[in-house]
Amino acid sequence: MTTPTPLIFEGRASPLGATFDGHGVNFAVFSQHATRMQLCLFSEDGKREMHRIDMPERTGDVWHGFIPGMRPGQKYGYRAFGPYAPEDGFRFNPNKLLIDPYAKRLTGHPVWNDALMGYKVGDPDGDLSFCERDSAPFMPRSVVEDPSFSWGHDQPPRRHIADTVIYEAHVKGATKLTNLPHAGTFLGLATDPMLDYLTDLGITAIQLLPVHAFVNDRFLVEKGLVNYWGYQTLGFFAPDPRYLASGEIAEFQQTVARLHSAGIEVILDVVYNHTCEGDQMGPTFAFRGLDNTSYYRLTDGNARYYVNDTGTGNTLNVEHPMVLRMIMDSLRYWVEVMHVDGFRFDLCATLGRTATGFDPGAAFFDAIRQDPVLTDVKLIAEPWDIGPGGYQLGSFPPPFLELNDRFRDGVRRFWRGDDGMVSVLADHLTGTAGKFDHSGRPATTSVNKITSHDGFTLADVVSYNEKHNEANGENNRDGHDANYTDNLGVEGPTDDAEILAKRLQRRRNLMATLLLSQGTPFLLAGDELGHSQKGNNNAYCQDNELTWINPRGADWEFRKLVRKLITLRREHPILRQKHFLHAKERVIDGIEDLFWWRADGTPMRVEDWQDPALRTLCAEMRTASGTPHYGAREDAIFLVFNAGPALEITLPKVPEGMGWVHLFDTAAPDTDVHDRDASTVRTPCEVAGEAVQVFELQKL
Structure with a gap:
């Protein structure tokens, strides 16, 4: 039993895709060089191609039409007519069912078959040949969707980067x-x-x-x-x-x-x-x-x-x-x-x-x-x-x-x-x-x-x-x-x-x-x-x-x-500042917030940076908040990355009443810092071979 071909009106060129407005569905698809565009409508189960309808209107390079009474769930696709001239860049072949680039849902995936090719597979002319086989049996269908969703109180977390x-x-x-x-x-x-x-x-x-x-x-x-x-x-x-x-x-x-x-x-x-x-x-x-x-x-x-x-x-x-x-x-x-x-x-x-x-x-x-x-x-x-x-x-x-x-x-x-x-x-x-x-x-x-x-x-x-x-x-x-x-x-x-x-x-x-x-x-x-x-x-x-x-x-x-x-x-x-840290004065606040240290507690020298055998990096990072001196809890972090053997590290000197507190050690990751006094580090201290250690400057 055949069904009557749905009436299609000119519709709108925008938005592109298949858009349900409560009264019907507007179809709009872009093609600058096609000479004719067909909308293909399929049965509810998607297995039978029920109708091929010429798109009734073209505005600029957008082909469009409106079908009243159509509802979400309709399966569809396109067939585009035009020149098949690969050497000129044109590969139109109306024997090939095409997915809507704006489709909001697809019924599945293509099933591989030679009919999916625009050319005859095995032909001596290769892709210059023209295939007349219908690809529809092997193609998924585009589906008309109403993407409305009851979001309730959903709010994007908008996490700061x-x-x-x-x-x-x-x-x-x-x-x-x-x-x-x-x-x-x-x-x-x-x-x-x-x-x-x-x-x-x-x-x-x-x-x-x-x-x-x-x-x-x-x-x-x-x-x-x-x-x-x-x-x-x-x-x-x-x-x-x-x-x-x-x-x-x-x-x-x-x-x-x-x-x-x-x-x-x-x-x-x-x-x-x-x-x-x-x-x-x-x-x-x-x-x-x-x-x-x-x-x-x-x-x-x-x-x-x-x-x-x-x-x-x-x-x-x-x-x-x-x-x-x-x-x-x-x-x-x-x-x-x-x-x-x-x-x-x-x-x-x-x-x-x-x-x-x-x-x-x-x-x-x-x-x-x-x-x-x-x-x-x-x-x-x-x-x-x-x-x-x-x-x-x-x-x-x-x-x-x-x-x-x-x-x-x-x-x-x-x-x-x-x-x-x-x-x-x-x-x-x-x-x-x-x-x-x-x-x-x-x-x-x-x-x-x-x-x-x-x-x-x-x-x-x-x-x-x-x-x-x-x-x-x-x-x-x-x-x-x-x-x-x-x-x-x-x-x-x-x-x-x-x-x-x-x-x-x-x-x-x-x-x-x-x-x-x-x-x-x-x-x-x-x-x-x-x-x-x-x-x-x-x-x-x-x-x-x-x-x-x-x-x-x-x-x-x-x-x-x-x-x-x-x-x-x-x-x-x-550890996650927005501003870049610099070993020289910052342009923003004129304060140094990054110091590179040798293991012996003296500043890194040019020859140290150029030493190919050096395996240890010590970095002191301070806040980029503009605070010109130590004092707050977050004043400084001292990091040691030691890819060499165990060694002693001399931590930077700090003002009276402050000290370096041990926070983390990859060589002893289960150690938790609960007692600040017990975790205060005496310098120099030992860092295990091939390990990372973290220290924080705190008031004692």
């Missing part, structure tokens, strides 16, 4: 091996035990690996693997269906509300630099079929090929106003409708690249900086890509923070015992001032990390000298080779008690350095529990117990140490 501790987690991996309800989904993160776990640890923001709808790459599926991390975006407005327990987008909103109720912000890892459609041999899911020349950057002289600054086969054309609008609309949607608190931009250098190279004044950055919604949330740049001039650490405009890989490498090398690393550690300890102390940027600009999803876990940093990525099926060729790790005598697992003790101490030192440094600390979920990936430093395709965090058999004693360090950081604002 100086008070922020970021916890990078995978939605599935964080809870899959727990007994929590809805483990492995958004709702699993929203359970009371998970909220209690995060708040007890001291986490203020959870950064989620990509949750935008994404695709499992065909080459992975054919090897029995999947895209676990999610850096192949299919839709920039839709949560990935695999993380929705019942398929309702309200589950994501409920999760955000629950995290907010615990005082935890939600930061999304977003991928606006490329899409999942790959290069010229890739599938036609949405953007390529709607308007290839607008959505993508194509090579000069031959528009058949794609600029590949991202290493994924294509690069979004952010300089096109409608592509930039899509990105901005997506960001605002996730803030205003889904209530997220910030974004981490994957390969952010790509978003700032113009025809003349990377530009901190590029349209993307200017659009962000003038937007009153987006300047009120946390923005973190991954400051590199593989394109020309791709490494841009320190070059992003305020208010962007930047992931600091140099912190990671420098701190690892210091504790590994590499020569000449004391001066490098000093720079990172003070917010990597050499890179970020300019243009009025705060010390919190540096997002300090020892580990992250793309690399070794903390347990593996101290257990492996080499990567072990054989499970990825690429003959161990993938993943970084320069990891600056140290297995401390044995590659991988060992029963040797001495080696295990050294590895534990090294983990303590690395974590302590992270949480005692100026900047914004960034922790990888599972590091606090000793999670290992068995030496795999590129586990992007491992959706299994290699990447899932297992609370059973975890190192709960190490978690206590991490919690103690986060508490120490929270209770001592001097």
